Amino acid sequence: MKRYTLTLSPRPPFDFQLSLRFLSAVPEESLNRVEEGRYFRLFDVGGRAVLCEVQGMGTVDEPQLELSLVGDGLDGPTVERAIDALRRVLNLDLDLEEFYAALCRDPVMAELCQRYRGYKPILASSLHEAVVWAIIGQQINQGFAYRLRRRLVELLGRRMTYRGREYFAFPTPEALASLELEELTRHQFSRRKVEYIREFARAVQAGEVDAVENLQGLRGIGRWTVEFAAMRLGARDALPAADVALRRAVTRQYGLERRATEAEVRELGERWRPWRGLATFYLWFDLLAAEGPATTHSSCADS
DNA sequence: ATCCAGGCTCCTG
DNA sequence: CAGGAGCATGGA
Numbered sequence: 212m213k214r215y216t217l218t219l220s221p222r223p224p225f226d227f228q229l230s231l232r233f234l235s236a237v238p239e240e241s242l243n244r245v246e247e248g249r250y251f252r253l254f255d256v257g258g259r260a261v262l263c264e265v266q267g268m269g270t271v272d273e274p275q276l277e278l279s280l281v282g283d284g285l286d287g288p289t290v291e292r293a294i295d296a297l298r299r300v301l302n303l304d305l306d307l308e309e310f311y312a313a314l315c316r317d318p319v320m321a322e323l324c325q326r327y328r329g330y331k332p333i334l335a336s337s338l339h340e341a342v343v344w345a346i347i348g349q350q351i352n353q354g355f356a357y358r359l360r361r362r363l364v365e366l367l368g369r370r371m372t373y374r375g376r377e378y379f380a381f382p383t384p385e386a387l388a389s390l391e392l393e394e395l396t397r398h399q400f401s402r403r404k405v406e407y408i409r410e411f412a413r414a415v416q417a418g419e420v421d422a423v424e425n426l427q428g429l430r431g432i433g434r435w436t437v438e439f440a441a442m443r444l445g446a447r448d449a450l451p452a453a454d455v456a457l458r459r460a461v462t463r464q465y466g467l468e469r470r471a472t473e474a475e476v477r478e479l480g481e482r483w484r485p486w487r488g489l490a491t492f493y494l495w496f497d498l499l500a501a502e503g504p505a506t507t508h509s510s511c512a513d514s
Numbered sequence: 515a516t517c518c519a520g521g522c523t524c525c526t527g
Numbered sequence: 528c529a530g531g532a533g534c535a536t537g538g539a
Contacts (some may be wrong), residue, residue: 345520352519355537401535403522433522456520495520505520519538526531 212373215280215290218268221303225274226329227267230301233496234333236504241361241379242368243300243333253371253378254296254336259284260371261293262378265301271329276303281373302331302445310447310486317482319464323493332492334445338423339415340381341440346407346431347400348439353456353505355399362398387412407431442488450487452476460494463501 221227227250234245244251250265261282269275280293298304307329314320335341347363348356367382367390387408395405410430414420423441426432434453441449451457453473461471461479471479483490 348520350519350521350534351536352538354519356520399536401537403535407522431522435521439520451520454520455518458520517539519536521534523534524532527529 212281212283213285215285217278217294219276219278219294219298219303221274221276221301221331222306223274224271224307224329225303225331226271227265227274227276229327229329230331230333233499236499237357238504240357242364242381244378246376250301251378252297252300253369253380254293255369255380255383256289256292256296259289260369260380261285261289262371262373263293263297265297276301282371296336299445300334300336302334305331305445305447305489307331310489313486314483314490320483320490320493323464323497327493327496330493330496332489332496335440335443336381338420338440338444339384339412341443342411342426342432342436343381343387343408344443345436345439346404346411349404349431349436357505359398359400359404363395366394366398384412384415388416403431442491445488447488448485450477450480450483450491452480454491456495456498457491460498464494464497 228248231245231250234240234243242252248267252263254261254263259282261280264279264281266277267274268277278294278297280290282289311324311328314324335344343363344360347359364379364381367386368379371378390405390409392402392405396402407430411420411432414429419425420429423437423444423446426437426440435451438449438451439454442451458471458473458476461467461476462469465471465479467475480487480490
């Protein structure tokens with residue numbers, strides 16, 4: 212296996228360790244891995260497995276990353292595509308200053324921006340990944356959702372062993388399209404979730420879904436899923452207003468008496484335009500800081 | 515046992 | 528078209 216190292220310059224401000232904190236709080240994460248302050252991510256680049264290892268350097272205002280690519284047959288185009296994928300996933304080109312400047316008029320958000328200065332949320336690497344990820348998260352608690360996601364990735368994703376550790380890529384549409392129901396219901400997925408995932412993967416495979424706009428009308432994909440997926444793809448103004456966690460965060464931060472309704476979140480969110488997506492990430496981040504990691508029991512002794 | 519969880523579909527009025 | 532019952536699968 213070849214190894215190829217280069218330096219990246221994210222747009223400042225960028226706090227690499229802070230941005231990884233969301234992941235460190237999720238023990239079930241096997242797609243975005245954090246080990247000893249380094250970030251690992253395996254991509255399937257045109258059929259080739261490419262492992263990215265990222266180490267933070269520099270400061271929040273002059274950030275630098277050292278990126279190492281590991282894989283077989285690393286030719287120029289493959290390297291280019293892997294770097295591009297990594298830049299998008301780590302959200303390196305996001306201009307936080309613009310966001311902070313736009314939201315400084317809202318005292319609540321201004322406070323969060325100051326407290327979490329440099330936080331860039333980790334994104335999904337494809338529409339396919341974002342939607343499947345979202346479907347799994349529908350209507351179940353986060354701890355359980357992370358377990359299901361981990362199983363999906365480890366059962367069906369491509370893997371690479373490096374320095375004695377295993378890394379996984381997100382399963383391809385092909386892998387999910389040909390799934391038997393039982394392969395996942397055996398692992399605590401509901402039949403419905405598997406059906407939704409499989410039907411969606413087949414639509415992707417058939418080339419019917421290449422943009423967020425095409426999601427409408429697919430079975431199992433409602434408004435929340437579209438907004439959530441768009442947000443995790445970096446759509447900076449996407450607002451999953453029905454999201455329970457967001458509603459909780461809004462309730463707390465804006466001092467409401469009762470759980471904010473979807474309508475209330477939409478109304479409040481008007482003041483975050485055109486950054487409602489990033490505002491949501493910041494509110495979630497704060498919720499994590501306030502409440503601790505997703506509630507999930509420790510043992511993961513399954514098959 | 516009961517309520518809740520980062521919803522969705524389908525059926526009413 | 529808005530509102531709500533019913534749904535599937537587990538956690539706490």
